[in-house]
Amino acid sequence: MKPFYFFFLFFASVIMIGAQETNNNPVYRVSLNDLKMTSYSKDSIANALVLYEFGSSHVDQRDYDLRTEEKYKIKILNKEGFDKANVTIHLYKSDNNHFERVDDIVATTYNLVNGKVVITKLDKKNIYREEYDENHTLVKFTLPNIKEGSVITYSYSLRSPFMFNYKSWNFQGDIPKLYSEYKTSIPGNWEYNIKLVGGKKLAVNEAVIKKNCLTGGNGGSANCLDSRYAMKDIPAFVEEDYMTSKLNYLARVDYELKTFIGFNGLKNDYSKTWKTVDKELKTDGDLGKQLLKSIDLEDHLSAEIINETDALKKTQAIYSYVQENYTWNGDYKIFKDVSIKDLIKNKSGNVSSINILLHNLLKEAGIKVNPVLLSTRNNGFVTKLYPVISDFNYLIVQATVNGKTYLLDATDNYLSFGDIPFRCLNLDGRLLDFKNESKWIDIKPNKKPTTLYNVELNIDTDNKFTGTIKTKRTGHHALRAKKKYFPNEDAYIERLSNNSPYIEIFDYKTSTNDRTSPDFAESYSIEYSPDNTGEILYLNPFFTKFFVENPFKLQERTYPIDFGYKNSYLYMFKLNFEDSFSIIDQPKDLILGLPNNEGLISFSTKVLGNSVNLLMRIDFKQSIYPPEYYSYLKEFMSKIVAIQTNSIIALKKNP
Secondary structure: OOOOEEEEOOOOOOOOOOOOOOOOOOOOOOOHHHHHOOOOOOOOOOOEEEEEEEEEEEEOOOOOOEEEEEEEEEEEOOHHHHHHHEEEEEEEEEEOOEEOEEEEEEEEEEEEEOOEEEEEEOOHHHOEEEEEEOOEEEEEEEOOOOOOOOEEEEEEEEEEOOOOOOOOEEOOOOOOEEEEEEEEEEEOOEEEEEEEEOOOOOOEEEEEEEEEEEEOHHHOEEEEEEEEEEEEEEOOOOOOOOOOOHHHOOOEEEEEEEEEEOOOOOEEEOOOOHHHHHHHHHOOOOHHHHHOOOOOHHHOOOHHHHOOOOHHHHHHHHHHHHHHHOEEOOOOOOOOOOOHHHHHHHOEEOHHHHHHHHHHHHHHOOOEEEEEEEOOOOOOOOOOOOOOHHHOOEEEEEEEEOOEEEEEOOOOOOOOOOOOOHHHOOOEEEEOOOOOOOEEEEOOOOOOOEEEEEEEEEEOOOOOEEEEEEEEEEHHHHHHHHHHHOOOHHHHHHHHHHOOOOEEEEEEEEOOOOOOOOEEEEEEEEEEOOOOOOOEEEEOOOOOOOOOOOOOOOOOOOOOEEOOOOEEEEEEEEEEOOOOEEEEEOOOOEEEEOHHHOEEEEEEEEEEOOEEEEEEEEEEOOOEEOHHHHHHHHHHHHHHHHHHHHOOEEEEEOO
16 A cells, blocks of 8 residues: 655746636635634534645745744634644754744634633733753643633744755644645755645645745845645544555645755755665764674674574574563664664663664574664554655564565564564565665565354353353564563453453463464363243353454544554354254354455354354454455454354254
């Protein structure tokens, strides 16, 4: 699944590519109709609504700083929308001489009280600054006198010396918007890759050349590309299960500096080729330097590992050594504070330090190995059309043994060899090869994770059900189970019992004693006594459920459904009964598939002699489904939940 990107590359000649505005001309000033509004027809559950927002960015003639004006008008529909009156402005600084600033903050609250408009202005003394960290400052204020039905307006000016980071604009947010507009003026000295993210159409998209908009020394001047973008009736972005970072899908326009040409004619290229980037990474003081360091195997590995002649066993042993002896400190840094020396000393370090140590040990042991840069699921997709190093926030290792490749990450001591954490399953990674050339590779699990339940019950003459449940999970399904079981076995068994309050669980056993095992198998005995309902006994055969509720609740979804990996589930159930019982009702069979055979539910029940056999199989044959599949997946999940909840076997005791 590719991210929703549209790229605009502007060259010397630019033509008008715009659209006409609708008849309703949005404005910043507050009207009586704004105040009388009580709901939004296109989103009846909205707590607040952006009536109007506007931004305008240009380069200042005096100091060549980037100046941005922003204006917002928001309707507060109910108390849950009061938080929209809390405003935070994020400012960046690289040092004490280079920092962003905000000026001219004006904020006003409008209320309609007994037919009269009451206006309350923000007092300047209620604007606060917070030094968030060494590079970020937060400016905060709260609009006064907020009530249900209030309309708030606020505006401010931003000044930034960082032209490499031209002001982006979010057309979409967590509440719906009637209108959002952004105007930009970019001098020809700066050439940007301009990216419209999110797949939503612009209502206005205009661009014209403005002659001699910026002048420099020696009579130099530059033309400007003046652009105007606008969207209308923008739905709120609602986060739901099975998605990567919302930054991949929020409708917005982003800028990446490609080239700067000074008035003196000197040209600086910021958007480089991967060949150039590879050379820079190789000589980088942190990442490249650490990757090229030699390491003495005898200082770390046993003679048994060093002398191992089987390449795969040696690779697995070195991986286990790093995994067991070094702890990830939770830091994602890959281009800063990377130090194998500090890692070895402290036995703890960031992602890069741990996996570079793994890389260097494998390389020294004669294993073909390469580092792989990637962006985690919460960090967003990487740009593939041109190098953007800041997109990456994680490093793993690819080892090639006997012609087969394995992706390795030693930061998690529950991972099986060849598995990587769920956070890393985010489409593509960049494999670095300093001798040849870097390339893109797929980041995906080596096997489909599965879950199998096998339940067998017997019913005695006292109407008591007894039997066993055996389960086996593989891949990431097993990883989740191991992380629940191994830290506290007793607590795990207690949770298992609490999840089934009407069932007694005993004789719990697991054959998985190694937390890095690729699977997790367990078994336990159960007793179940149904409520006394007379001659007929009712039994729901699903003592455990794969999905407790349908995770898909939206009317529609405009971004992909990303499970991270393909999934397979199997539930087998057998009930043995004596001649003193008869089956009078059983669940109906069902087969349901997703379009193009991309998923399947198969459910069947058969009575064979003195036993009832039930089989349910669920297959998700893709790890990522496009938005067009949402309605089908919503129905698919609904059927799974219904089968598990409503399936009943009815037995009658014979006279």
